Amino acid sequence: DAGVIQSPRHEVTEMGQEVTLRCKPISGHDYLFWYRQTMMRGLELLIYFNNNVPIDDSGMPEDRFSAKMPNASFSTLKIQPSEPRDSAVYFCASSFIGFNTEAFFGQGTRLTVV
């Protein structure tokens, strides 16, 4: 398996524009997580899905952020409208069901909003 695949790797956009980040989890994994990483706040969980259903979105900063998982092999994180403070590295991770299982992370999308 190629691992968790995220696209794009880098995104530069202007304030107010819509941004869509994409993730393809590892085949067979039941859980999908979206994280945001910044120097100030570290790695924060935004939302996670189990079998394509959103379970906990309490980490989503505000209504400008939305995430979907239309099927087991694809998820999107959308920011509309984007703001400079959204600049961060966004990671997608997937894992099998169960505690203490390993979360496999993608390489991340570095988002810069100017």
Add this chain to the structure above:
Amino acid sequence: TQLLEQSPQFLSIQEGENLTVYCNSSSVFSSLQWYRQEPGEGPVLLVTVVTGGEVKKLKRLTFQFGDARKDSSLHITAAQPGDTGLYLCAGPDSGTYKYIFGTGTRLKVLA
């Protein structure tokens, strides 16, 4: 939400030195994981500790879970430049599958 504090935040040492980094919480965790993240990459799992007092070794890395399951440590013996990276501890929040990550320790090993 439970919190995980890591110390030190930054560490720069010479090749061959030993070091210990810490992961602390005021809450009990059912388990803790340690990840290492290299620049431009996502975190990669190193180990999971489950039982209070548990010690696990991975080559030159030794991981320990506190008896009360509120803290963990990572000890590296004879550090090498390849150990350079961001070390993160993580644990499930209050019995959920929601894993929270610690604040991280950024390690640099100089040749």
